[in-house]
Structure formats: C-alpha cells, structure tokens
Amino acid sequence: MWKKTFISAFLAQILSIIGFSFAMPFLPFFISELGIKDISLQTYWAGIILSASGFTFTIFSPLWGYFADKYGKKVMVVRSMFAGTFVLFLMSFSKNVYHLLICRLLQGALTGTIVASVTLVASVVPLEKTGFTLGMMQAAVSIGNSIGPFIGGLLADSFGYRNTFRIGGILTFLGGFLVLLFAEENINENKIENSITFKDILKIKGFWVAILIMFAVRFSNTIINPSFPLVVKEIVYDSAILNTVTGGIIGIAAIIEGISATFIGFIGDITGAYISLIINCFIIASISSLGHFFSYSIVVLLFFRILYSGSVAGLIPSANSIIKKLIDEKAMGKAFGIVTSISMLGFAFGPLIGGYTGKIWGIRTPFLITALTQGLISLIFLYYFKKWKFEI
Secondary structure, eight states: OHHHHHHHHHHHHHHHHHHHHTTGGGHHHHHHHTTOOSHHHHHHHHHHHHHHHHHHHHHHHHHHHHHHHHHOHHHHHHHHHHHHHHHHHHHTTOOSHHHHHHHHHHHHHHOOHHHHHHHHHHHHSOGGGHHHHHHHHHHHHHHHHHHHHHHHHHHHHHHOHHHHHHHHHHHHHHHHHHHHHHOOOOTHHHHSOOOOOHHHHHTOHHHHHHHHHHHHHHHHHHHTTTTHHHHHHHHOOOGGGHHHHHHHHHHHHHHHHHHHHHHHHHHHHHHOOHHHHHHHHHHHHHHHHHHHHTOOSHHHHHHHHHHHHHHHTTHHHHHHHHHHHHSOGGGHHHHHHHHHHHHHHHHHHHHHHHHHHHHHHOTTHHHHHHHHHHHHHHHHHHHTHHHHHHHO
16 A cells, blocks of 8 residues: 555655746746846845745644644645645736735645655655655655756746746646545544644654754755845846756756655665764755855856755655654654644745845855854754764
C-alpha cells in the first residue's frame, strides 16, 4: 500500500509545484504590470505579497494537522490541491496589488500541498525508508521548481502572467485528482482516540530541532525571493528574455536540489548522522548565500545558486526524518501542523524583511542577512551537537 501511495503523492507533488511555480518567481514583474513601476516599490510590495501567505499558514496549519489526524491525511492532500487550483485562478483576475495580496492570504489559509503530501507519506512508509522517501518528496518539490519556472518563464513571455496562473491551476487540479484516485491509507487508525496533544508534542526537546531547521530554511529562502528576480534583471539587459533567464537559473538550481535531497536523505538513512549533515548543509548554504551578494555575472550567480540549493536541499528531509522518528503515527498530522505553523513565521517575515531591507539598503542586502542567519544557526548546532545527537 505504501509504495502506491508514495508514488501517487510524489507525482502529484511535482504537478502541484509546477503549477504554483509557473508564475510565483515572477511576482515582482507581475506587480509592475499591476501598476507599481518604481523598482524599490516593486521590491517592497513583492515582500509584502510573498510574505502574506506565511501569516495565514501559521494560523491554519495546526487546524489542518488536527483534521488530518482525525479524518485522514489523503483528504487533506486533495483539499489543499483543489484549493490551490481555486486560488491560482483567482490570482489571474487580480486588478491591483491589493487583490493579489488577498489571494496570497487565501493561499496560506487554504492550501499547503507540500506539508499535506509529506504528512501522508510519512504516515505510511516504513521507518527504515523514511530518509529516502521524504528525500524523494523534497526532490518532487525540486523537480516541480525546476520545470515550473523555466516553462512558466516561456509561457509568461509568450502569453502573459494571467494565463500562466490559469495553466498552473489546471496542473494543480490534476495533482489532487491523482491522489484522489490512487493514494491509500489506513483510515481506521484515524478513528482511534488519540490522546497525544499539541502540548505533549511541544515537550519533546528533539522536536524543536526540526522546528528550528524548518524556520531557518523558510526564512533564508524567502528573504531573498523579492530581490532575486531583480538582481537577475540588474545583470540581464535584454528584457525580452528576462523571464526565461530567471526561470532557467531557478530551474537548473532546483534540479540540483532534487538530486541532493534524495542523496542526503539516503545517506541519513544509512548513517543516522542527521545532525552532522544539517551542520554541514548550513555552513555551505551560508558561504553560497554570501556569494550571491558579490555575483555580477549570470554564470557566477548560477554557480552560487546551485551551491546554495544543493546544500539547503538536505535540511528539510533531515528535519522530516527527525519528526518521523520522534512522533507517534496517529499524531503525525498534529506534529507537522505545529512545525509548519511555527516555521511559517520564517516564510511570513522573510519576504517582508527582504522587501523592506531591499528597498532601504539595496536589493542585494537580503543575501547578507541570509548568510549571517545560516552561519549563526550552524554555530548553534555545533555547540549543542552532543546533546541533540543523544536525544534524537
């Protein structure tokens, strides 16, 4: 049963991420189309709009996690993907930045395809396959992020952003339909009274390791999102190929991310050395983040983007594996709901801080903040290495 569920969730994840990533990397450009022409204001508004879904995600994730444990993980995956279809179509009709902001708030409240899919897979796979399968789920995200921006850039250049949103919505719907038809889970387990509460989960010290990792990844990844397309624009002078070049860089880096996530997840299964892997990934991510700041050619920017994506890729599967090892299967939805809720504060504040600092101190400043954040967290993990290794 678990293999069939894993494969269907894996393929559906690819489709949904392709759907969402068709146009999301180009939001700063879409904002310009909505009437915000000044580049500093584009960075500022991109930060607000990209961060909006993080706030509603923080509020609603524990609720969806509770429903996942009570009514089933599969139904939550289907719900999130069908809701994603609705939101993407709604975005395509935005007339101004305020409409787009409302859509992003709805996206955070109603979707969450990645967390829902990971929760479903984590609840059905054997423990000894955790690192590999969850690494593959992260690889699915990477594959979607590699294909989506590249094709989305071509579509945006040819047909405009609005039609790109709509095509993305159709693909997300197909992903939900795939899970609806082929995924399976033992729903009887969900009917068993579960005495594990949110408070009980939060008392597990090793659980906070996973939260810290997820927060750091989401903060670091999203703080650079408002600026990255504009940095590419600063280097590429031909506006006719701007979307294609931006999507190509993101896409190539995402391919490396997918390969790295699967490989690091597999190594984690074999060695169990999750903390060592996490520390090394944070150190390399910090160095490559700093490299973005000094990149003034597409080749150099692509190199550091690949290095950054490959290092960050190992963090999420490692965190998910820690959750799987610590949490009872009947409380898996609650656990992932808590992790998502708290870590999504990083997703919420990241673009906001990135957009604001980009407006005040320049569009490359968020890369410095990212490097400092990841370097600091690697030092924290080094300091507490022995303690956390024992507890996990």
